[in-house]
Amino acid sequence: MQPASKLERRVVAAAEQSLTKQRHVSPLDVLTGIGWVPLGLVTDWRQGRAPHLEAVAAVPADRLAEALEAFHRWVAGRGLQPMEVEYVSATRDRRPLRFTAAGDPALELAYRTHWMPADLPQQQRARLTAKQSKLPDLVVVQPLKTFTCVSCGSTDADMLTMEDAGPVCLTCADLDHLVFLPAGDAALTRRAKQTSRLSAVVVRFSRSRKRHERQGLLVEEAAIEEAERQCLSDEDARARRRERDRQRREASDDRFQQELAEQIGRLFPGCPPERAAAISRHTGTRGSGRVGRSAAGRAFDSDAVTRAVIASVRHEDTAYDELLMAGLPREQARERIRDDIDRVIERWRHAD
Known part of the structure; x- marks a missing residue:
């Protein structure tokens, strides 16, 4: 069943990506995956420099609660099994970390609970549990x-x-x-x-x-x-292993960028193929931090792909960069070229 709301689609994309990648998923994985809790600030929280996770989130507590509810609806539909994990700070006293300002026990437990497939072998389940419970x-x-x-x-x-x-x-x-x-x-x-x-x-x-x-x-x-x-x-052996790993990464990146270009073509059939390929290369570059490398982008979420296309149009098909160079504030520059973006996007949504 297709998720009903934009938030639910983003939550599902991030959750599926995390589950596929690491064989378990947590509320924190989802919140970082959709960009509501920046990873750098998660580090501050884990190292005891923030009183609770809500303090470093980019959205209010009620929005975090909405995402958590959407996550639990997805969990129920997947038949996953719970695994409670202790979160402690990376300080000498190893004190427990708090997720919420209020410290509600039920909500704290919901954040601490990770989820894994029900058919996961017991040995692998034990390894994951030990890894997640390891002291920071x-x-x-x-x-x-x-x-x-x-x-x-x-x-x-x-x-x-x-x-x-x-x-x-x-x-x-x-x-x-x-x-x-x-x-x-x-x-x-x-x-x-x-x-x-x-x-x-x-x-x-x-x-x-x-x-x-x-x-x-x-x-x-x-x-x-x-x-x-x-x-x-063992220096020689490690050098050979690094070369094999590099080749595997390049092959994986090529496949991902090709699939991303195909998704752009499906969403925007009027977009020239060479332009779709250029967008996929730019936004899908490993380590770039761009939309294509986000959890939603790697899952080919339509909203994430659309944002990547809009970003390309903004820089390549409008006077946005020239306006910034002329000293116009970013928000004003974006407002000025909004209609230009809409015209290109509308044209690309339809095949010639």
Whole structure:
């Protein structure tokens, strides 16, 4: 049965995408998939920098509740099995995370419940449960400004952890014996973390992207030395595996972009085929963050595909970019070229 509302269609597309990709789905997966809870702000919440999930959402609590209701209607229709997951913060005290401002027990439980197929083998179900219940990494911050440690009063430390009383330097947090391993070598990072008895993820706030981004790890020095030894011993094998993975990703991207172009052609039969191909390449580029790479876009949701086409028309078929270069505010520029977009879209909706 076709979902009745636009919100329901978006929720279903995000839920189906998550279930297909990871064999389970949660309310948080859906909310991030439809863009109502930005992933960067989810990180802030998980790391204890927000009081509850509603505080970082892009929509009011009543809209989140509507999405949750739509999600549960979809769950009921799919016959999925529940799995309760504990959400704890990435802080030293590992305190439980809250989803709502009111803290209603029933609603909190609804958010914590993940769903998986009823026919999933027990062994795979156990692995998923263990993975989702795993404690999050400890987090250390590289601050953009000088800070004062609330424990010792020091102002010359270059990293901090956040506690309820405020920022704490690594010495007071008993993490100063760890060594910083910069990000960049995935194998080295993974092996050093596995070997180190204690570790913490190091993040730094990006002003341009408005989110904390991973910079590396704090691990024991002996763990880095052991990880380096392991990496040297199988460097050739890992290089061959990276090349195979690259080829698989390219083949997958080609298939996705071809299917996206075909969906554009179905929704907009008047769109020239070469233009549909160009739109699919642009919006479907891996890592671009554009509409085509969203959960709805990857599921070929008609609303997401339409937004990708409109974005292309805005930049390629109107004077929008020139208006921005002339200093016109974005909203005014969009209003001025709205009719131009509507004319192109209406023409493309019908075959020549």
